[in-house]
Amino acid sequence: MSGASATSLQSDGCEEFVRAVYHHHATPLLRYAARLLRGDWHKAEDLLQEATARAWKHFASDSTDAISIRPWLFTVVRNLAIDHHRARGIRPPESQPLDDLDLIVDDAIDNILTTQIVLDALGQLAPPHREILTLTYYHGYSVAQAATSLGIPPGTVKSRSYYALRALRDILHAHGIVQP
Incomplete structure (x- = not known):
């Protein structure tokens, strides 16, 4: 009392x-x-x-x-x-x-931060890997289009894409962004 x-x-x-x-x-x-x-x-x-x-x-x-x-x-x-x-x-x-809630805010900040992180990681890739990912993922080229644009066989485009994605994943993992 x-x-x-x-x-x-x-x-x-x-x-x-x-x-x-x-x-x-x-x-x-x-x-x-x-x-x-x-x-x-x-x-x-x-x-x-x-x-x-x-x-x-x-x-x-x-x-x-x-x-x-x-x-x-x-x-x-x-x-x-x-x-x-x-x-x-x-x-x-x-x-x-409200302090205990994780509120999801629909704004562009997450997209901007993700884009910046990926661009920084792309900058750390070897030029052939960066070039193949830029053509296939950012410009939307097919394997045949990328092969024609770079003057290399389609199998090489596939191989470079595979190893470029692995290298990108390793870089992002090193920065604590993605899990192995």
Whole structure:
């Protein structure tokens, strides 16, 4: 309880009443509330505190015995649990904090960064490998078109493409971009 509540309890002489309520009823009320709330122990503790506060308001000044109010406490906890279920049905479920979410933003930054990384990696390739990948992937040449453009046989285009892609993959892997 907060400092102001504790001071209020001491000044009213009701601290013993609240202690007696917790001593005699806390465990069975907490279990009952948790069962009503489908295992939500944190909310069950909140209901127990609210029921105790209501008992203090209603019975502490009447010199009522804290032991004899058990049925009343169970009714209060049941009503609080019903109110909780109704409130959850009305409002949408609580969501995850925004700090924990990985939001996907549809912008061109990822494409720009990927393009820059690939261009840097292409710059590290041997000129024949860079040339074959530029023709086949960036310009969209077929194997026959690339062979004609470079004046080499189609088998050589295929072979260079294979080894150029392997070299590009190794460079990207060395930079931590792709897995082997």
